[in-house]
Amino acid sequence: ARAKMAAAKPTFTDSLSLCLAQLAAAAGEGLSGERDSATNETPLSRALFLLRTRHIKAAGGIERFRARGGLRPLLALLRQAAAAGPAPSQAGPGSAPSSDASAAASDPTPSSDSAPSGGSSAPSQPVRLRKTLDLALSILANCCTEGACRAEVRRLGGILPLVTIFQCVKTDSIQNRTARALGNLAMEPESCGDIHSAGAVPLLVESLTACQDSQCLQSVVRALRNLADSPQHRLALAQQGAVRPLAELLATAPDSSLTSALVRALLELSRGCSRACAEQLSLGGGLGPLVSLASHPKRAVREATILILANLCAQGLVRPALGNAGGVEVLLDELRRRRGPAGASPASQQPLVRAVCLLCREAINRARLRDAGGLELLMGLLRDPRASAWHPRVVAALVGFLYDTGALGRLQALGLVPLLAGQLCGEAGDEDEEGREAASWDFPEERTPERAEAGSFRSLRSWLVSEGYAAGPGEISPDWSPEHCPPPEPVEPVSPTPGPPSLRTPSTQRTPSTLRYIVVGRNPVTSPEEPWGREGPALLLLSRFSQAPDPSGALVTSPALCGLLAYVTGAPGPPNPRALRILARLTCNPACLEAFVRSYGAALLRAWLVLGVAPDDWPAPRARPTRRIQHRELGEMLLQNLSVQAESPFGVGALTHLLLSGSPEDRVACALTLPFICRKPSLWRRLLLDQGGLRVLLTALTRPAPHPLFLFFAADSLSCLQGLVSPTVSPALPPVRPLDLEPPSPCLYKPLLGPAPIPAPDLYFLLDSGLQLPAQRAAAATASPFFRALLCGSFAEAQMDLVPLRGLSPSAAWPILHHLHGCRGCGAALGPxxxxxxxxxxxxxxxxxxxxxxxxxxxxxxxxxxxVGRIYLGPHGGPESVGEVFRLGRPRLAAYCARWTLGPGQCPRKRALALVGLVEAAGEEAGPLTEALLAVVMGNELGTKVPA
Structure with a gap:
């Protein structure tokens, strides 16, 4: 009974204050202490045990422990253990027993965290010290889970003792708790840097290979993961060999918990993957296990593994091996899944898109990607407006397939060409440079030791300096290669200097053939004087497509031509010459002639380049960079190329076939295009006049427009044809003088309106408004058969002095009365x-x-x-007035409108707007408009009087 009462009575170490007092006393006396015979343990062990199991685990216990100053004596104990040298360790699995541990092994007392029974002999001194160290490290590791304690431990200098203990004590439990404490401390950036500086990384790496305990390995792996908190620390870890043992453990991980810890650590270490990281992971045999883990049932492991594979793609040296291990298919499948209907957000797709694009840099991976449906996936990205930020990266990746004929054919069938044309003037997007180490591993970089400078290199360097490509010898190292050399600046011609025979060039050519850029991942072979901007990859692919025997189906289309022309005319600086070569190549290819006609390509070239009107400029103009002279010269050159093709025997046959046997749309397009590309009178007269091409075009004006700029093209085509039919005669309205400066003809009706009219009127016309207008019966009868029969015949009005005129307003009757009395040009006709x-x-x-x-x-x-023509079609009239005049439905006015519209000096934009108004005014009655335009084009009514 007394024994039970003694057991129930709290001891002096149960309270936090007494435990801290015992801890402080032990810190002053050292790790050894007198053993309590009743409990067979030292007071320090009892205090540490209670701190760990009761006080620290209680709610707010860690904060109270820190606030009461418990960390200082705790660290003092650990510092004493670290200063004592190699501490005795108990042999355990994977532990190398020390001399002290061997001595302790002779003690038959087992080492257990729980107190042995009273009948057992007392534990030996080394075992008791190990237990004390275990408890102290466990308490510290638990305290370091809170930020305030981590900062306090760092302030008290607790990191170095931990590193020393980890180095000296090789017992698994000690290593486990030390690594756990270091891992918790590494969660603070400042502490992380101190741990690196204390030399903990090599010790942790060594423990990965020496330790066999799964719990200890997990703590070490976690510590390494937390130490990889910045690019500099990740690089330091990789350079100190931390990645390879992790990769080796991944293949032999005994349980899923360790596997998860390894994957998380490798994910952190592979962020911004360095060359050292990729090399070690590959040498450690980690690629195969990683690919296998991509199908792990646990989602966290699976997603982390896929991100590791994506990070590894940043290093060219590991991408071929990654493809051999099946990484290409894994990344494609995951990206396809995330882009599915139930996929993830675009942000989660970004690393996978980047990885897939990088995989396109090696031929072996391109083949795998093509066979696994990667081309369709990349094309889906290009079509997706939500992925616009990645479009430049995807286009640059597709450059890798430049010489893969099968892949190019597939890409063309999937609609790549119009997408590329749209990329020429798109936004900047995600186009960050990957750097040298992401370059294609198909051409590994050869590094020359600095001390080995062969005579050929010295000769080359001397020649480069003498030619002005380098300011001095220090600018060129033995690692120099053309891909790292910037475009040389133009220099003054000098006489060639003796140098390597392969580099001698005439003085007029300043760029030796060896100073050309070489493809490194994305930049193709291109001369240094040719710019390579964000549009470079798209232009290179378009150029490759344009070199096909018949590129018309893909490139001579409205979207492709619009993209090229928008780039050429909208580039802030001089456009890439490759774009100009593409256009020239297409217009010189006979196989493209029919496509240029069917797609209104020739009319588009003339409108955009020669006339300066783009689809976006119609009908409202927009401000654009002004290089009109260069654009006009380019347009005229391209149209001349098409003219050469059109006037060849092949071209004549093709155009004749289109006009006579083509579909209705083809016939209209051919008739519209002929005035632009046919200059031989015999050809255009036969096709347009004799074989009805002109009437086909005119009839199509009032039909649904087959092209957004159809009426603009038609107005320009009719104007050009008019110039071909009558090159020396201008049917335009002659310039007129302001009305107030023209001397009016004398008015013969005005004398009848005065108070004493001479001669006196013998007749009055009564209007509906009640107004009476004086008139002369004889003059009215002479001027018009109608009035002669009305006033001098058998009608009742012949006997009346007041003759009613029904349905006339005073303004409309005014010019009639003037005309009846002989007024011609007195200005009365302008009144209404x-x-x-x-x-x-x-x-x-x-x-x-x-x-x-x-x-x-x-x-x-x-x-x-x-x-009407003078007021509405004169200097003060505009294109909107043309349709208004045409609506009066009078043939003579229709001819005036047609002449105003097709005048050779007319602004192309106004001409097209006028034709739009004419078509709207004509409606379904196309006959009058067709005849008016036909007469003006053919010059059949040039002898008629023109309003002047």
């Missing part, structure tokens, strides 16, 4: 015509025209029509 901007249909001008026809006054009709 409203100013420009007002509708003519329903106006008093239309009323006057209708009345002139009703009263059989053709001269007045012509005068009124001339007045």
């Amino acid at each position: 015509v409203p100013p420009p901007g007002h509708p003519l249909v329903g106006s008093e001008a239309e009323e006057a025209l209708e009345a002139a026809g009703r009263f059989l006054l053709p001269g007045l009709e012509e005068e009124l029509e001339e007045a």
Whole structure:
């Protein structure tokens, strides 16, 4: 009973204060202490045991322990253990027994964390010290899970003792708890740097190969993972050999927990993967296990493994081996899954997109990628507007397939060409440079030791300096290669200097053949004077497509041509010459002629380059870079190339076939294009005039437009054809003087309106408004058969002095009365015509025209029509007035509108806007418009009077 009461009674070490007091006392006396005969353990062991199992684990226990100053004596104990030299260790699995541990092995007492029974002999001194160290390290590791304690431990200098203990004590339990404490401390950036400086990394790496305990290995692996908190620390870990043992352990991991820890550590170490990291992971045989773990049932392991594989792709030296291990298929499948309907966000796809693009740099991986459906996946990325930031990277990756005919054919069938054309003027996107180490491993970089400078290199360096390609010998190292040499600046011509025979060039050519850029991952072979901007990969692929025997199906299309022309005319600086060569190559290829006709390509070239009107500029103009002279010269050159093809025997046959036997759309396109590319009169007269091509074009004006710029093209084509038919005669309206400066003809009707009219009127016309207008019966009867029959015949009006004129307003009747009394050009015809901007249909001008026809006054009709033409189609009129005039439905006015529209001096934009207005005004009645335009183009009505 007394024994039970003694057991239930709390000892003096149960409270936190007494435990801390015992800890402080032990820190002053050392690790040894008197053993309590009742419990067979030292007071220090009892205090540490209670701290670990009761006080630290309680809610807020760690904070109270730190606030009461428990870390200082705890670290003092550990510092004493570290200063004592190699501590005795108990032989355990994977541990090398020390001399002290061998001595302790003779002691039959087992080493257990729990106190042995009272009947056992007391544990030996080394075993008791190991137990004390175990408890102290466990308490410290638990405390370091909180940030305030980590900062306090670092301030008290607790890192170095831990590193020393880890170096000296090789017992698994000690190593486990020490590594755990170091891993917790490494969660603070400052502590992480101190741990690196203390030399803990080599010790942790050594423990990976010496230790066999899974728990200890997990703690070491976690510590290494936390130490990889920055690019500099990751590089330091890789350079100190931390990656290879992790990779080797991955293949022999005894349990899933260790596997998970290894994968997490390798993921952290492979961020921004360095060359050393990739080399060690490959040499450690980690690629195969990683590929296998990509299908691990645990999601966290699976996703971390896939990210490791993606990170490794940044190093060219490991990509072939990664492909051999099956990494290409794994990354493609994962990217395909994430892009599926239930896939992840674009941010999670980014590392996989980057990895797949990097895999395209080696031929062996390109073959695997092509066979695994990677081309379709990359094309899907290019079509996805949400992936626009990655488009430049994807296009640069596709450059790797430049000489893979099968892959190029597949890409063309998938619609790559219009996507490439759209990339020429796109946004910058994700185009960051990968660096030298991401270069293609198909051409490994050869490094020359600095001390080995052969005579040939010295000769080359001397020649480069003398030619001005380098300022001095120090700028060129033996590792120099053309891919690292920037484009040489232009220098003044000098006489060639003796040098290597292969580099001698005439003085007029300053770029030796060896100073050409070489493909390193993305940059193709291109001369240094040729720019390589973000549009370079797309242009290179387009150039490759344009070299096919018949590139018309892919490149001579509206989207492709628009992309090329938008780049050529919209580039902030001089465009890449490759784009100009592509356009020249296409226009010189006979196989492309029909495609240029069908797609309105020739008309597009003329509108965009020669006239300066792009699809985006129509109908509202937009500001663009002004290099009109260069663009016009380029357009004329390209159209001349097409003319050469069109006037060849092959071209004549092709155009004749299109016009006579093609589809209705082809016939219209051919008729519209012929004036641009045919200059031989015999050819265009036969096709357009004799075989009806012109009428086909005119008939199509009022149909649905087959192209957004169709009416612009048609107006320009008709104008060009008019110039071909009548090159020396201008049917345009002659320049007119302002109306107020023209001397009017004398008015013969005005004397009848005064208070004393001479001669006196013998007749009055009564309007519906009640207004009475004086007139002379004889003059009215002489001017018009209508009035002669009305006023001098058998009608009742012949006997009336007040004759009613129905349906006439005063303004419409005014020019009629003037005309009846002999006025010609007195200005009365201008009265009923409203100013420009007002509708003519329903106006008093239309009323006057209708009345002139009703009263059989053709001269007045012509005068009124001339007045309408002068006001609406003169200097103050615009293209919007043309349709308004045409709506009056009078043939003479229709001819005026056609002549105003097709005048050779007319602005192309105004001409097209006028034709749009004419087509809208004509509606379904296309006959009058067709005949008017046909007459103007053919010059059949040049002798008619023009409003002037």
